Amino acid sequence: MILIYLLLWGSMPHPSFTASVNVGIVNGTEARPHSRPYMVSIQKNGRHICGGFLISDQFVMTAAHCKTGGRLEVLAGVHDLTRKDKTIRISVKSYYEQADLMILELNRRVKLNVNITTIPIPSRPRSRVYTKCSVAGWGELTIYGPTGLTLQEANVTIMNARVCKAQSGNMYSASEMMCVRGYGGSCKGDSGGPLVCGNTAVGVTFFGSPYYCNDPDFFNVYTKISAFLPWIKRITRSN
CATH class of the missing domain: 2.40.10.10 (Trypsin-like serine proteases)
Incomplete structure (x- = not known):
């Protein structure tokens, strides 16, 4: 196998x-900082575990196997994981899974700007x-x-x-x-x-x-x- x-x-x-x-x-x-403003860091207990991307101001797409138990959070507007200034941390309201795709519905809508947008x-x-x-x-x-x-x-x-x-x-x-x-x-x-x-x-x-x-x-x-x-x-x- x-x-x-x-x-x-x-x-x-x-x-x-x-x-x-x-x-x-x-x-x-x-990458040039914020040249991919749709990218988000999927985090558990404040630690990066997966990537993801905004497909709307309330939904993030990622992989289903990133759901390892416990609540996930999304960090948007980030380039350097050690710097949290100007980033937005949002908790996840709902999880939707199909095959190895997962859509995360955020607890609130993201305010889109030059550093945070959809793809x-x-x-x-x-x-x-x-x-x-x-x-x-x-x-x-x-x-x-x-x-x-x-x-x-x-x-x-x-x-x-x-x-x-x-x-x-x-x-x-x-x-x-x-x-x-x-x-x-x-x-x-x-x-x-x-x-x-x-x-x-x-x-x-x-x-x-x-x-x-x-x-x-x-x-x-x-x-x-x-x-x-x-x-x-x-x-x-x-x-």
Whole structure:
């Protein structure tokens, strides 16, 4: 059986996989402060555990495996996790899960500004092979290494579904997932962050190699947002 790393901060069991959860952006560069104002830090007990992104002033999208028990909070308007000035910390009112997607309904609406804003999601299926995209997060810079206290980013390319399936076997669903490759990529602590193509979030960070962050022989896999559009619209429109 192939083992995987969910790109979450910490270790937890997952009902679908026989693996410990233990997989920042590696080989990336520091993002220009607040150049990705949709990014949020998902936190538990004041500690970063996952990435996420604002899809409206009241809803955040992230990965379902980031819900590890206990209440989560969202830190918006942050670039450097050690500096909390001008950031906004908001508690979560409700959790909605489907496959490995999770939508967090915030306790109050976020006041959007130049440092805190939303990112569009697809209005129809989209994820063309070999499209150039990017990822970002505050996870580890190398596996078991130091964390990225400032937001890091890297460029990646969407790969063909056949090679993704050949690599991941039955864990991979071409209808609900996509995989990417790049010189830089996701690591432990980056779960839930967006795969951004153009100005649209098309995927959510899911899992990667069991051996190395951004393993050149193992693609990083993302949940395909367009596969869940009816569910997303139902939640965000009815609340």
